[in-house]
Amino acid sequence: MNDAGLARRRPRSLAHDVVDALTGRIREGSLAPAVKLPTEAAIMEEFGVSRTVVREAISRLQAAGLVETRHGVGTFVVGMGDPSTFRISPDQLGTLRDVIAVLELRIAVETECAALAAARRTADNLTTLRSALVAFNAALEEGRDAVGPDFQFHLEIAKASQNHHFVDLMATLGGMMIPRARLEPPGPLTPERQAYLRRVNSEHESIVDAIAREDPEGARAAMRTHLANSRERRRRAAESR
Secondary structure (H helix, E strand, O other), X not given: OOHHHHHHHHHHOHHHHHHHHHHHHHHHOOOOOOOEOOOHHHHHHHHOOOHHHHHHHHHHHHXXXXXXXXXXXXXXXXXXXXXXXXXXOHHHOOOHHHHHHHHHHHHXXXXXXXXXXXXXXXXXXXXXXXXXXXXXXXXXHOOOOOHHHHHHHXXXXXXXXXXXXXXXXXXXXXXXXXXXXXXXXXXXXXXXXXXXXXXXXXXXXXXXXXXXXXXXXXXXXXXXXXXXXXHHHHHHHHHOO
């Protein structure tokens, strides 16, 4: 493909191409559950992309619950899950209105989840939540969008609620529940996006602070503020188009 053709493909993002290809292999079974993904170098060579693109693609697969990374060992396929269970598929998130609808669902569910987490969290839960904040900031320092750490943060809150139904629902939604995973192509962060993501993680910190001090009402309010801010940002984006 010539340079002009390559340039036309970039808005869709090379990372999306890698995600689509690997998701297809997981769906058809050629990458079965518990199978280790090829190395970053092998994926780079196969798809002709950079290490940054590969890491972004793997982050999105993690956020979607399709793979999991075991530090020091590698990244392994989890699978597609049970297709008969509740699921929001990618084609149900094709518009801003669809994404806002999911945010409304999340506001209804996650505000109470955060309150329960504040009432029930353990010391280990608090440690993993703080680790998620660190992972988010680390992704920003590397110039990545931090979709994976963002999803992991919300999943850890569900775990801290000690109610497995919250965990199951969050895992079913996967990384698609993070609005920018669908609406903003991955790539080097602009200063504006980086500033926005720092505000996002500041909101995360407020949620963790309330959970740490075992303050259900504070956690509920902090989560509602966080998700409502995201919803209003999407609404403004829709109105400006």
